[in-house]
Amino acid sequence: MTSAMTLYDKIVDAHRVGDLDAKGRQVLLYVDRTVLNEYTSPQAFSALRQAGRAVWRSDAALGVVDHVNPTAPNRGADMPDAGGQRQTDYFAQNCRDFGIRLYDVLHPLQGIEHVVMPETGRVLPGMVLAAGDSHTTTYGALGALGFGIGTSDIEHYLATQTVIYRRLRSMRVRVEGALALGVTAKDLVMALIRDIGAAGAMGFAIEFAGPAIEAMSLEGRMTICNMAVECGARGALVAPDERVFAYLQPRAGLDADLWGLAVAHWRTLRSDPDAIFDREVVIHAEDIEPMVTWGTSPDQALPISGRVPDPAGETDPGARRDLERAIAYMGLAAGARMDAIPIDRAFIGSCTNARLEDLQAAAAVVRGRRVAPGVRALVVPGSSLVRQAAEAEGLHRIFLSAGFEWRQSGCSMCLAMNDDVLAPGERCASSTNRNFEGRQGAGGRTHLMSPAMVAAAAVQGRLTDCRNLTPEA
Incomplete structure (x- = not known):
């Protein structure tokens, strides 16, 4: 019987406080850090107040306003609606009362939580991070185990620095x-x-x-x-x-001796x-070719050279009904060419694809071109630091000259929780992560793709293979 271990099991075992069942499948897991937002945290803080509990390690948590805030270029501290204002006000109160650092909407480090955490050096290899957002898995890029948790788990984490966890x-x-x-x-x-x-x-x-x-x-x-x-x-x-170490060295805040010890340990994490x-x-x-989604689930995707599937060719009745529903919602016809589908909106942003590299790739397509007539195109950097770095390279001028809107940071049109939403029936080329029904607005139609593909769609007015648009001088 081998004693060899996967990286996943090494990290879980290093954070296991104790087993909660005889087989060790359910454990009490120590969590190094979390990030909180205005949307998923209120109930957890309310429960802590009701129980009279304090936060066990307030320095291990960061609060970020990112979901409901406006991203307009000249935005202020006020939210666009009363509900969002209540959420951000209560979030600020909770962070003050429980001693948690907050990056509010006007903070110079504000941004989408999964962009802000790595860029500020808060995610290190071998860590466990749990947060109230499913895309906490992002942190695995640095060799850390991240996962989403529910409201009751957030409360448990804040009170104990642990979560009840089932091994995967x-x-x-x-x-x-x-x-x-x-x-x-x-x-x-x-x-x-x-x-x-x-x-x-x-x-x-x-x-x-x-x-x-x-x-x-x-x-x-x-x-x-x-x-x-x-x-x-x-x-x-x-x-x-080495890519991870080079990224972290200016961000981790470790002196030379600690840095050497840390890297020596991180090299064992495999x-x-x-x-x-x-x-x-x-x-x-x-x-692999450039991909786009045609339906209402991220797995309903095709190469840009493909055609919308025909439900008539599906023998399973349930699967056929799913295809028919998705095609009807998206307003498409079976057999339609993916590269002939017109768009109304183009959105470059989200915790998936709004980092500097993403904006550089999109700008390379856009340079010297114009957004197609009838298309509204937005670029929303993933954080204030990303926005600043992009402007230092002049990327904002490329986008603005092409007719894109150059916005402030936030989740924006990734989900319909702010004032950046699709109107019913509008079709959007989007660099986000989910294309569910109504995800970007009630009745909105979302096609997922890379930032370069969004840029190509914006200037062509339809879904387009970005490889056919060579960079302009």
Whole structure:
């Protein structure tokens, strides 16, 4: 019997306070850090107040306003609606009363929580982070185990620094070869979700490995770990390497001696060579094209060269009904070419694809071009620091000259919780992570894709292969 361990099990075991069942499948897990937002935290704080409990380690939590805030270029502290104002006011009160640092809407470090946490050095390899947002899996790009938790779990965490946790099975997704020019991390993870299904990783933690992952930027790794939850995974990991260390060195705030010790430990954070995974998936990177979704689930995706599927070819009655419903909601016709679908909106943003690398890729497509007539296009940087870095490179001038709106940071049009929403029937090319019915606004129609693909759609007025738009001088 082998004693070899996966990276996932190493991290869980290092944080296990105790077993809660005889087989050790349910454990009490120590959580190093969390991030709180105005949307998922109120009930947890109310429960703490009612029980007279304090926060066990207030320095291990960060509060960020990101979901309900406006992203208008000249925004102020006020929310666009009374409900959002109540949420942010109560959130600020909770952070003050419980001693938690808050990045409110006007703070110079404000941004989307899963962008802010890594860029401010709060996510380190080997950590466990739990937060009230499913895309906490993003942190796996740095070799940390992140996962979403519910309101009662947030309360338990704040009071005890632990959560009750059920161990996951392990899945390794090995990506062989290299991604072709114009094909991105977003395309890779969308291809994975299409191949294994929206529930294909249910009950698993995914470890991404292989040559294509090793060659991938840290920002690209954040994208694939972020969207791993869309195929059901409750954890995603990439073993930390030199890319991670280079990213963290100016951010982690460690002196030279501590830095050396930390890196020496981080180098041990990888699955043992003979570790056994419960499931293995192999993807060949060279087979992947730029991807777009056609339906109302992230697994309803196709290469941009494809056509909307025909439900008549589906033999399973339930699956056929799902296809018919999705096609009807999206206002499409079976057999329609994906690259001929017109759009009304283009949105570059979200915790999936609003980092500097994403904006650079989109700007390379946009430079020297104009947004197509009738299309409203928005760029919403993932954080105030990303916005600042993009402006230092002049990216904002490229977008503004092309007719894009250059906005402040926040979740924005990723979800219909602020004033950036689709009108019923509007069709949006979006760099976000979910295309559910009504996700971007009641009756809105969402097509997921990479930032470069969104940029291409914006200037062409329809879904377009970004590889056909060579950068302008």
